[in-house]
Amino acid sequence: MKPLDLGMIGNNSEESLQQILDNICAQFNLDYAAYAGVNTIDNSIHGVVNYPDAWKEHYVEQGFQDIDPTLAMAAKSVGVVDWTRLQKINGFRKVFCDASEFGIGSTGMTIPVRGPYGDRGMFSVVRSCSEAEWASLRKEIASGLQTHATLFHDRLMRNGRTMSAMRQPALSDREKEILQWIAAGKSQPDVGIILNISTRTVEVHLRSAREKLGALTTPQAVARAIGMGMIYPI
């Protein structure tokens, strides 16, 4: 995985956020990506898209945000919402008919994201291709996109001093212990043997630790955990 946000920590300018969306599209073979989220604590709304400017203007001009089912419905789901599930809803045809005139396809999905304070977001991706191609692409990228969608959401929600103070990550002893052994140069199977747990258990705790630390890779998580004084540098 590419370290998408290295060097951009804390930089939430629109250009850098769009750059992240561009990178995600390139990595996962997608045409466009869009994020929308609501911070329930300060009630701020965030939206970032990398759609062509002409479509963005048309979308706002037509007031599509009020009828777009990918916005209205998808955030309440738990699972990924494939847009085929939304086709029966009224707004879908109106929005996606126009979208196709701007070269934007209607095969896509929305990943709902939930944060610990009731904050919700959604990360939508679109790709013009046949249904068969989409089905296989979807299967391939769903897991990786889940992680990116949550990182993107957390990054925007962490914005502001109150939020970043509240979001001091809480790692369990197990998570810290595993990061400490990784920092000491042990591989994941090694850590499993040392702690007498399965490699899969090591992996599930590492994934959780990475996410709490806002890190995409394990080395990045180790660096942040050392920086925050959670584990010792060895």
Added chain:
Amino acid sequence: MILVVDALNKHVHGGILDEMFRLRARVFGERLGWDVKIEDGREIDEFDHLDPAYVIGLDEDDNVVACVRALQTTGPHMLADVFSDILQGQAPLRSATLWESTRFCVDTDRLMMTGRGAGTVSLATCELMVGSLEYARASGIEDIITVIDPVMNRVLKRSDNAPYDYVGATVQMGKTKALAALLDCSEERIARVRAFAGIEGDVFVDEDALSARRALRAKAASMSGNLSTEVLQYLIEQLDAATTEHEVSAALALAEQLVGPGNEPSGKAVAAE
């Protein structure tokens, strides 16, 4: 068959959700004696108001026989809050590819009464597991952390579906104990459970056909005796056998002629029966 109900389709399946909340009241309130809030014979807690996803098992007559509830671990969920005893003061796992499953239960009374005994309980349990794992997997979820009692833990082990690990401790909860187990949503695990229970093909129900069948049954029940069970059975068979859109609408037209137009009853209407 398995039905997934979430915030997007719950308005269509009100009757089924209502049956599910009653099943949960019987299992968690009565049988397991957990400290759950029951109102009007239904067990509903604060997490049910957070738009969870329900994976629901239905028997041949579309009755609810099993259910489980899924929530993302990135947002509010039970282990972070009400089940924190299990974690012994440790922070809960939080990952975009880890879901929490809670309120896993099977209607053993109904299955033992109508079915061929323990075999149907095991089959319903396995089908619900396959449905939950496949539903999670389709969203790119890699692992599930599930809060269960020791009996369910033994059922999982016996069904070639043993948890690969546990988190925290086993703690007393009501008449029984509760623990948190980890299950991977891998193809291998799904294949093992399918093979164990002899489940082949798609386990997910066709939502439109399900709604049509339930509407028919509700309508027939409300006619109290004016429609024989044979006619009802025939109409449902016609509906099930219909493969093309034309055949489905023909079957529905026939049903409408015989029993009149029907709608899925709301939760209240079912409760009143």
